[in-house]
Amino acid sequence: MNIQDINEIEKYPTDRYNLEILTLPRLHINNVQIRQNHTTTVQLPKPGILNIICPSPGVPDFLKEKTMSTVMDFQFSSNKKRESLFLQHGKYELIFRPGSMQKP
Numbered sequence: 046m047n048i049q050d051i052n053e054i055e056k057y058p059t060d061r062y063n064l065e066i067l068t069l070p071r072l073h074i075n076n077v078q079i080r081q082n083h084t085t086t087v088q089l090p091k092p093g094i095l096n097i098i099c100p101s102p103g104v105p106d107f108l109k110e111k112t113m114s115t116v117m118d119f120q121f122s123s124n125k126k127r128e129s130l131f132l133q134h135g136k137y138e139l140i141f142r143p144g145s146m147q148k149p
Contacts, residue, residue, distance in 0.1 A: 054084065068092065069132050092131040099126050101143055 048067070049055050057079045066072035066089060079085055 069130060070135075072133065090133060092133055095130045095132050095137070097128045097130075097139070099141065
């Protein structure tokens with residue numbers, strides 16, 4: 046396993062690779078061929094920005110992508126009234142729990 050920064054060039058042995066891109070939610074790109082003496086570029090979709098402003102003390106409990114195949118769980122900071130996330134395009138559900146409510 047190797048974690049590589051975006052827009053950085055690294056050398057890899059010639060082979061086919063399955064990539065997991067550390068976006069929210071994670072992207073999976075399978076069967077990427079690395080050839081000798083060639084630079085392979087992987088294009089990623091541009092993310093959107095989700096700005097969350099909490100209306101009262103509390104914590105956004107979880108965020109999940111609403112598709113049949115993907116469930117993304119994200120832990121929010123408990124002490125922030127505002128939070129911004131870069132997300133891949135999709136339909137999401139956000140649950141907000143006021144500070145006085147307890148998790149089930």
